[in-house]
Amino acid sequence: xxxxxxxxxxxxxxxxxxxxxxxxxxxxxxxxxxxxxxxxxxxxxxxxxxxxxxxxxxxxxxxxxxxxxxxxxxxxxxxxxxxxxxxxxxxxxxxxxxxxxxxxxxxxxxxxxxxxxxxxxxxxxxxxxxxxxxxxxxxxxxxxxxxxxxxxxxxxxxxxxxxxxxxxxxxxxxxxxxxxxxxxxxxxxxxxxxxxxxxxxxxxxxxxxxxxxxxxxxxxxxxxxxxxxxxxxxxxxxxxxxxxxxxxxxxxxxxxxxxxxxxxxxxxxxxxxxxxxxxxxxxxxxxxxxxxxxxxxxxxxxxxxxxxxxxxxxxxxxxxxxxxxxxxxxxxxxxxxxxxxxxxxxxxxxxxxxxxxxxxxxxxxxxxxxxxxxxxxxxxxxxxxxxxxxxxxxxxxxxxxxxxxxxxxxxxxxxxxxxxxxxxxxxxxxxxxxxxxxxxxxxxxxxxxxxxxxxxxxxxxxxxxxxxxxxxxxxxxxxxxxxxxxxxxxxxxxxxxxxxxxxxxxxxxxxxxxxxxxxxxxxxxxxxxxxxxxxxxxxxxxxxxxxxxxxxxxxxxxxxxxxxxxxxxxxxxxxxxxxxxxx
RNA sequence: GCGCUGGUAGCUCAGUUGGAUAGAGUGACUGACUACGAAUCAGUAGGUCGCAGGUUCGAAUCCUGUCCGGCGUACCA
Numbered sequence: 311x312x313x314x315x316x317x318x319x320x321x322x323x324x325x326x327x328x329x330x331x332x333x334x335x336x337x338x339x340x341x342x343x344x345x346x347x348x349x350x351x352x353x354x355x356x357x358x359x360x361x362x363x364x365x366x367x368x369x370x371x372x373x374x375x376x377x378x379x380x381x382x383x384x385x386x387x388x389x390x391x392x393x394x395x396x397x398x399x400x401x402x403x404x405x406x407x408x409x410x411x412x413x414x415x416x417x418x419x420x421x422x423x424x425x426x427x428x429x430x431x432x433x434x435x436x437x438x439x440x441x442x443x444x445x446x447x448x449x450x451x452x453x454x455x456x457x458x459x460x461x462x463x464x465x466x467x468x469x470x471x472x473x474x475x476x477x478x479x480x481x482x483x484x485x486x487x488x489x490x491x492x493x494x495x496x497x498x499x500x501x502x503x504x505x506x507x508x509x510x511x512x513x514x515x516x517x518x519x520x521x522x523x524x525x526x527x528x529x530x531x532x533x534x535x536x537x538x539x540x541x542x543x544x545x546x547x548x549x550x551x552x553x554x555x556x557x558x559x560x561x562x563x564x565x566x567x568x569x570x571x572x573x574x575x576x577x578x579x580x581x582x583x584x585x586x587x588x589x590x591x592x593x594x595x596x597x598x599x600x601x602x603x604x605x606x607x608x609x610x611x612x613x614x615x616x617x618x619x620x621x622x623x624x625x626x627x628x629x630x631x632x633x634x635x636x637x638x639x640x641x642x643x644x645x646x647x648x649x650x651x652x653x654x655x656x657x658x659x660x661x662x663x664x665x666x667x668x669x670x671x672x673x674x675x676x677x678x679x680x681x682x683x684x685x686x687x688x689x690x691x692x693x694x695x696x697x698x699x700x701x702x703x704x705x706x707x708x709x710x711x712x713x714x715x716x717x718x719x720x721x722x723x724x725x726x727x728x729x730x731x732x733x734x735x736x737x738x739x740x741x742x743x744x745x746x747x748x749x750x751x752x753x754x755x756x757x758x759x760x761x762x763x764x765x766x767x768x769x770x771x772x773x774x775x776x777x778x779x780x781x782x783x784x785x786x787x788x789x790x791x792x793x794x795x796x797x798x799x800x801x802x803x804x805x806x807x808x809x810x811x812x813x814x815x816x817x818x819x820x821x822x823x824x825x826x827x828x829x830x831x832x833x834x835x836x837x838x839x840x841x842x843x844x845x846x847x848x849x850x851x852x853x854x855x856x857x858x859x860x861x862x863x864x865x866x867x868x869x870x871x872x873x874x875x876x877x878x879x880x881x882x883x884x885x886x887x888x889x890x891x892x893x
Numbered sequence: 894g895c896g897c898u899g900g901u902a903g904c905u906c907a908g909u910u911g912g913a914u915a916g917a918g919u920g921a922c923u924g925a926c927u928a929c930g931a932a933u934c935a936g937u938a939g940g941u942c943g944c945a946g947g948u949u950c951g952a953a954u955c956c957u958g959u960c961c962g963g964c965g966u967a968c969c970a
Contacts, residue, residue, distance in 0.1 A: 339909075339912090340909065341913095342909095342912070342913065342914095342915095343913060343914080345914095346913080350912085350913090352911095352912055352913095355912080355950065355951080356950095358950080359950080365950080388913085389913085390912090390913080390950070390951085391950090392912080392913065432970090434970075471970060474969075474970060475969060475970080476969085476970075580970095603967080603968095604967085604968080605968085606967075606968050608967070608968090618895060618896040618897085618966085619895065619896080619966075620896095621966070621967045622967065623967080624967050624968050626968090627968045628968060629968085631968090633968070633969075633970080634969075634970050635967095660897090660898080660964080660965095661964060661965065662965090662970085663897070663898095663964095663965080664896085664897085664965060664966070665965095665970090668967095691898090691899095691963090691964095692963085692964085696904095698962095698963095725932080729932080731930080744932095755906080755907090756905095756906070756907095757906090757907090759898080759899095760898085760899070760906095761898095761899085761963070761964090762905085762906085763904095763905065763906095765904095765905075768904095768905070768918095768919075771919085771932095772932050773918080773919075773932070774917080774918040774919060775905095775906085775907095775917065775918045775919090776918085776932090778932060779918095779932070779933090781932090782930085782932050782933080783933090785930080785932095786929085786930060786933085789929075789930065790929055790930095793929065794929090818909095821909080822909090825909070833907085834909090837907065837908095837909095837917090840917080840918090841917095844917095847933060847934070848933095848934070848935095850929080850933080850934090851925095851933070851934045851935085852934090853929095854928070854929070855929055856929040857928075857929070892930095893930095893932075
């Protein structure tokens with residue numbers, strides 16, 4: 311279905327052509343001056359230069375040609391050369407009625423759907439999720455849903471950090487604590503125990519301890535590097551221990567992501583790329599792309615015209631172990647072979663942008679991905695506290711994700727109880743939905759690329775531009791619909807300003823969705839539903855729906871708010887949360 | 894040093910790819926519940942868009958310079 315703005319541009323372009331000008335000047339945009347018009351066209355001003363005429367004259371000629379057009383209520387040419395347009399009420403309601411019955415509200419998806427691998431989440435095994443992981447999960451989940459809504463085949467891959475030095479650190483620490491375990495006995499030949507020699511909470515304590523120790527204890531650091539090497543070269547004891555770490559960790563991760571309503575299609579990690587490393591290195595070597603530097607094996611990725619210095623990509627460290635860039639490249643090789651993606655999209659902290667630029671260049675140079683495979687890194691900013699510094703707990707430690715979620719949920723639960731709208735057995739479920747909306751909307755409404763201030767008090771306040779505001783709007787609509795008790799689908803031409811504004815807002819659904827999709831920008835979607843919710847609330851305030859005496863008129867109102875509700879619920883689903891029945 | 898990125902109301906942020914009088918929220922002040930839910934709505938106050946040049950009919954937006962902040966800059970991830 312053609313977008314309203316394109317439909318209007320078509321009409322105005324035809325008018326420009328009819329008046330003897332290039333139709334390209336007939337591009338219509340949403341008016342920046344709602345007091346003067348709903349849409350505007352500025353084409354007469356650039357056209358004036360080409361045709362050596364007064365811009366107003368050109369605009370006026372176009373206006374004359376549009377005089378009889380049924381799409382417009384008014385067409386006015388004003389001062390320098392603006393063309394101000396107001397839509398005919400019947401034209402607008404017709405458009406909305408078409409949206410009501412159209413698939414995806416008339417949104418045009420991809421004509422040629424793509425296969426996309428989405429790399430997000432990126433948790434480290436054996437480490438608790440903290441607020442830093444929140445952004446990748448929330449933004450990635452939303453982008454995944456957005457891409458799918460446009461018809462693409464998206465494979466969400468959690469890409470766990472399960473293969474680096476961190477694993478060696480844990481293994482080395484375990485060895486110091488429990489040296490008698492069979493995993494450390496080279497002579498051990500029987501089957502290893504099925505039960506892990508640790509719990510998830512022990513694991514979560516072991517890593518930071520080991521990490522801190524390696525920084526002050528050289529001998530321990532050496533042991534950790536050695537354990538990393540042993541693991542990566544298939545030592546049976548290390549491998550068995552690693553499997554325990556994985557099992558315990560993954561179970562915990564699934565539970566945590568489940569709470570966030572974030573799900574992955576594949577749970578691969580860096581370790582899954584391991585089989586691809588050796589053939590990849592061999593291939594790169596055969597191509598003559600690798601060289602030795604200070605004992606390490608590196609690949610140059612500088613390109614003609616580089617303004618900055620581009621360090622080479624290190625693929626094998628001087629101690630023989632592989633690292634981040636190696637596994638990322640091997641993972642690309644794996645993805646290319648398993649999925650043949652048209653695009654690989656990474657939702658990872660923006661501080662890693664140099665790393666990704668190196669990896670992307672290396673992947674292209676080494677022929678690891680096809681030339682047409684699109685590689686993109688969407689880097690997000692840091693989540694800061696109110697002081698503008700990276701978010702910490704009041705005690706100054708790293709805020710665990712579980713605790714953050716618990717704090718918001720507790721606050722919301724209190725509020726839901728106070729309001730006494732929902733019954734006691736529904737309080738928890740309702741509070742969970744509201745908390746999720748507050749948390750996710752609070753994050754997604756900011757530009758992903760920028761750092762943002764996470765202020766629990768502000769998000770929890772629920773006033774103004776927040777997730778709960780959106781939910782409240784939906785809940786209000788639901789309440790009226792259930793009281794009305796019938797279906798209605800026929801929207802009538804608007805009679806009041808509030809009604810027309812709401813309809814205009816609805817009509818712009820596709821525009822905003824496409825912008826959000828094009829830029830992978832959930833904040834665009836947030837801005838849209840905030841505007842739409844505002845329009846709904848204003849309309850709601852000015853219109854008595856249930857006491858309306860004209861039954862036909864009333865059914866029109868119901869049809870209008872039903873469509874509003876469907877669109878709002880569709881959008882919040884794309885953002886990754888949902889509305890309760892009451893709140 | 895080099896590179897990337899940001900600087901818009903007291904605070905937190907938008908700004909539809911160059912358009913008319915720069916918008917929201919929050920905080921402050923003032924109104925609207927014997928009306929479908931007041932987690933709402935209406936209004937007042939608050940701005941040299943970091944600074945200086947330039948490009949043109951027109952700049953928060955594009956170019957140049959400059960100041961301030963954040964981040965990155967080969968064997969962590």
